[in-house]
Amino acid sequence: MGELEADKHVRYIMEVEKRKDDFEYVVTEHLRINGAYWGLTTIDILGKLDVADKEEVVSWVMKCQHESGGFGGNIGHDPHLVTTLNAVQILALFDSINVLDIDKVSNYIVGLQNEDGSFSGDIWGEIDTRFSYVAICCISLLRCLDKINVEKAVNYIVSCKNLDGGFGCIPGAESHAGQIFCCVGALAITGCLHHVDKDLLGWWLCERQVKSGGLNGRPEKLPDVCYSWWVLSSLTMIDRVHWIDKEKLLRFILDCQDKENGGISDRPDDAVDVFHTYFGVAGLSLLEYPKLKAIDPAYALPVDVVNRIFFK
Amino acid sequence: MEEVSQADPSHLLQYLDSILDSDPFINEVGFIHPSQFLALNEEAAAPVSEELSAANSSDMVFWHRDHKLGISTQYLVPLYKAAKCAFMAAVGRYNDSNLSAESGEKNVSSLQDLCAVQVMKRSRALLLLTSDFGTAWNYRKLMILREPHVSTYMDELGFSKLVLSYSPKSECAWSHRRWVIKKISGNCLNLQEIVENESDLVKLIAEKSKMNYRAWNHRCWLVSYMSSEQVKHEITSSRVWAGLNVADNSCFHYRSRLMLRMLEGLRTKQGSKAVSSDNAEYYKIYKEELDWNETLIKRYIGREALWLYRRFLSLFWVDQFAIVDADALAHINQTPISTGEIKTFLDNEVQLFYSCQGYSNNDFEDYQAQATFSATYMLWITRHFSQYAGFELIMKLRLRDLQEVLDKYCPERSFLWDFLRTP
Numbered sequence: 001m002g003e004l005e006a007d008k009h010v011r012y013i014m015e016v017e018k019r020k021d022d023f024e025y026v027v028t029e030h031l032r033i034n035g036a037y038w039g040l041t042t043i044d045i046l047g048k049l050d051v052a053d054k055e056e057v058v059s060w061v062m063k064c065q066h067e068s069g070g071f072g073g074n075i076g077h078d079p080h081l082v083t084t085l086n087a088v089q090i091l092a093l094f095d096s097i098n099v100l101d102i103d104k105v106s107n108y109i110v111g112l113q114n115e116d117g118s119f120s121g122d123i124w125g126e127i128d129t130r131f132s133y134v135a136i137c138c139i140s141l142l143r144c145l146d147k148i149n150v151e152k153a154v155n156y157i158v159s160c161k162n163l164d165g166g167f168g169c170i171p172g173a174e175s176h177a178g179q180i181f182c183c184v185g186a187l188a189i190t191g192c193l194h195h196v197d198k199d200l201l202g203w204w205l206c207e208r209q210v211k212s213g214g215l216n217g218r219p220e221k222l223p224d225v226c227y228s229w230w231v232l233s234s235l236t237m238i239d240r241v242h243w244i245d246k247e248k249l250l251r252f253i254l255d256c257q258d259k260e261n262g263g264i265s266d267r268p269d270d271a272v273d274v275f276h277t278y279f280g281v282a283g284l285s286l287l288e289y290p291k292l293k294a295i296d297p298a299y300a301l302p303v304d305v306v307n308r309i310f311f312k
Numbered sequence: 313m314e315e316v317s318q319a320d321p322s323h324l325l326q327y328l329d330s331i332l333d334s335d336p337f338i339n340e341v342g343f344i345h346p347s348q349f350l351a352l353n354e355e356a357a358a359p360v361s362e363e364l365s366a367a368n369s370s371d372m373v374f375w376h377r378d379h380k381l382g383i384s385t386q387y388l389v390p391l392y393k394a395a396k397c398a399f400m401a402a403v404g405r406y407n408d409s410n411l412s413a414e415s416g417e418k419n420v421s422s423l424q425d426l427c428a429v430q431v432m433k434r435s436r437a438l439l440l441l442t443s444d445f446g447t448a449w450n451y452r453k454l455m456i457l458r459e460p461h462v463s464t465y466m467d468e469l470g471f472s473k474l475v476l477s478y479s480p481k482s483e484c485a486w487s488h489r490r491w492v493i494k495k496i497s498g499n500c501l502n503l504q505e506i507v508e509n510e511s512d513l514v515k516l517i518a519e520k521s522k523m524n525y526r527a528w529n530h531r532c533w534l535v536s537y538m539s540s541e542q543v544k545h546e547i548t549s550s551r552v553w554a555g556l557n558v559a560d561n562s563c564f565h566y567r568s569r570l571m572l573r574m575l576e577g578l579r580t581k582q583g584s585k586a587v588s589s590d591n592a593e594y595y596k597i598y599k600e601e602l603d604w605n606e607t608l609i610k611r612y613i614g615r616e617a618l619w620l621y622r623r624f625l626s627l628f629w630v631d632q633f634a635i636v637d638a639d640a641l642a643h644i645n646q647t648p649i650s651t652g653e654i655k656t657f658l659d660n661e662v663q664l665f666y667s668c669q670g671y672s673n674n675d676f677e678d679y680q681a682q683a684t685f686s687a688t689y690m691l692w693i694t695r696h697f698s699q700y701a702g703f704e705l706i707m708k709l710r711l712r713d714l715q716e717v718l719d720k721y722c723p724e725r726s727f728l729w730d731f732l733r734t735p
C-alpha cells in the first residue's frame with residue numbers, strides 16, 4: 001500500500017492559485033473563499049500552514065465582507081451564510097478572528113433565522129438544514145451561540161429526520177450523507193445528539209461502504225472520497241466508526257492520490273481537485289493516519305484551532 | 313479558428329447575445345468540443361443555415377440550430393471573462409442610477425429601467441456559462457421585484473429551465489425556481505398547473521441526469537403545494553418511471569414522501585369528520601405499493617434502492633396502521649391491524665427472504681447482493697416488529713438461517729446482528 005504523499009499535496013494546493021486560465025478555476029471564482037478554506041485546512045492538517053501568506057489571506061478575506069456583515073464567495077460577490085462560515089473558518093485557522101466585528105457578523109447570522117427555527121442561506125430565503133449547520137457552526141466559533149434561538153433551530157433540524165434515521169435538507173427530503181453531516185454536526189455543537197437514533201443512523205451510514213472500501217453518499221451511488229468526510233465525521237460524532245472497515249477505507253483514499261503531481265480525486269484514476277484533496281486528507285485524519293493533525297468532526301477544523309477558540 | 317482566438321472577447325459576447333435575442337425559443341444549451349462541431353454539422357440532414365455555412369470564423373464558436381445552442385469549449389474562458397465583466401459593469405451602472413434616484417435627481421427612473429434591462433441581459437449570458445454564479449441570480453430577482461408581473465415570473469421559469477438544460481444539478485437554478493413559485497403561489501390561479509409542469513420537468517431532467525438529488529429534492533418540495541388529488545395522481549403516474557429506474561433511490565424516496573403526504577391529508581380531514589372510505593382507499597394504495605415493490609425485487613436482482621424502499625414500507629405499515637393506543641385510534645377512526653394480519657405480513661416477508669437464498673451458490677455479484685439485502689432487511693423487520701405478539705413464534709426457527717446468511721455474505725455487518733440481539 002502506498003503512503004500519503006503529503007508534500008506533493010501541499011505543493012498541489014499552493015499551485016492551484018496559479019492556474020488562472022483553467023476553465024474550472026475561472027468559473028468557480030464566486031466560490032473562491034470556499035476553495036481557500038478547503039485548501040488551507042488541508043495544509044494545516046498536514047502541518048504546513050506556514051507556507052501560506054497569512055497577511056495576504058486575511059486581508060483578502062476581509063475584502064469579501066459585505067456591509068450587511070456577511071461574506072461573499074469573493075470580492076464583490078453577494079454575501080451568503082456558507083461563505084460567511086468559510087471566512088470565519090479561515091480566520092480561525094490563522095488565529096485572526098479578532099479582526100472581525102463580532103457583533104456585525106453574528107447579527108447577520110441572527111437575521112437569517114426564521115420563525116420555525118430554520119435558517120435561510122441569504123436574504124432571498126432558500127431554506128436548508130445545511131444553512132442551519134453553517135449558522136450554528138459559525139456563530140458558535142464566534143462564541144455567541146446564545147444569540148440565536150437554539151431550541152427552535154434544533155427542533156427544525158429534528159423535523160427533517162427520516163424513518164431511516166438520516167436527515168434531508170427540509171422536512172420530507174431524502175437522506176443524504178452531506179445533509180446528515182450538517183444535521184448531526186449542528187446537533188453535536190448544540191449538545192443535542194440525544195435526538196439522533198444512533199444505532200439506526202449508524203446502520204444507514206455504515207451501509208454506505210461499498211466493496212472497494214470507499215463510501216458513497218446515497219444508496220446505489222458510486223463511492224467517492226468526499227464521503228470519507230461526510231460519512232466518517234458523522235459516524236465519529238455518534239460513536240459508530242467501528243461499524244465500517246477502516247482499513248479498507250484508508251486504502252481507498254490512498255488509491256485516489258495523484259502520486260506524481262499531488263492532489264486527491266473522487267475515485268482512483270480520476271482528475272484531482274482541491275475539494276477532494278481536503279476530504280481525503282480530513283478523512284485520513286479521522287482514521288488517525290500518522291503525522292496528521294487531528295480534525296474536529298463537527299467544526300471541520302483542526303482540533304488545536306478549535307481548542308484555541310474555546311479554551312483561550 | 314485562428315482569427316477568432318485573437319478576436320476581441322467582447323465580440324464573442326455580442327455574438328452570443330445576438331443569437332439569444334434572435335431566438336427566444338432556445339431550449340437547450342451545451343458546451344461542445346471543437347471536434348464535435350463537424351459531426352454536428354454532418355448529422356444535420358437539412359441544409360445548414362446560412363450563418364453556419366458561411367465561412368465566418370465565429371461559426372466555430374457557436375452552433376445554433378433547431379433552437380439548440382452549442383458553445384465551443386475552446387472559447388469558454390474568454391467568453392466567461394467578457395460576460396462577467398459586462399455583468400459587473402451593468403450592476404455598477406444600475407447601483408449608480410439608484411444612488412442618483414435616492415439623492416433626489418429627477419428623470420432617473422427611465423435610466424434605472426434601462427440599467428435594469430442591461431442587468432437582465434448581462435446576467436443571462438453569464439448564467440449560461442456558469443450556472444451557480446449566485447450574485448447574478450440575485451440581481452435577476454432584484455430586477456423582477458421592480459415590476460413583478462406574472463409573465464416576468466413565468467419568463468424566469470423558462471430561463472432557469474434553459475440553464476438546467478446544460479447544468480441539471482445547478483443548485484442556484486433550482487432554488488431560483490422555488491423563489492419564483494413562492495412569489496406567485498399567493499396570487500396565482502393556475503398554481504396547480506405550474507406544480508404539474510414542475511413535476512414533469514423533474515421527470516424530464518431525471519431521465520438524462522440520473523440520481524440527481526437536487527432535481528428530486530425539488531419534486532419533494534413541490535409535494536406541499538399539491539392538492540390531495542394531485543398527490544394521488546402523482547403516485548399512479550410516476551410508477552412506470554420508477555419501475556424503469558429501479559436503481560434511483562430518489563424516485564422511491566419521492567414515493568414515500570407522497571405516501572406520507574396522503575396520510576397527513578387524511579389526518580387533517582379527519583380532524584373534523586371521519587371518512588372511512590378514504591382510509592380504505594388509502595390502505596388499498598399502500599397494499600398495491602407493497603406488492604409492486606415485491607414484484608420489482610424479484611424481477612431486478614440485488615437492487616439496494618428497492619430493498620430500502622421495502623424497509624420504509626414495512627415500518628410505515630406498522631407505524632401507521634398497527635396503532636394500539638385507544639386515544640389515537642378514536643382520533644383517526646381506523647381499526648388497527650390485527651395480530652393475524654401482522655402474522656400474515658411476517659410470513660410473507662420470511663418467504664421473500666428464503667426465496668432470495670435459492671441461488672446462494674451462485675457467484676454472480678447481483679445474487680450475492682440480493683441475499684445480503686434480504687438478510688439485512690430481515691434484521692430491519694426484527695428490530696421494528698419484535699414487540700408484536702406472534703413475532704417470536706414466526707421468527708424463532710428462522711433466526712439461525714438468517715445468521716448463516718449474514719455470516720456468509722456480509723460478515724462485516726456482524727455488529728448489526730450483535731446490537732439487535734442485545735436489547
Ligand SMILES: [Zn+2]
Binds near residue numbers: 225227266276
Ligand atoms: Zn465527491
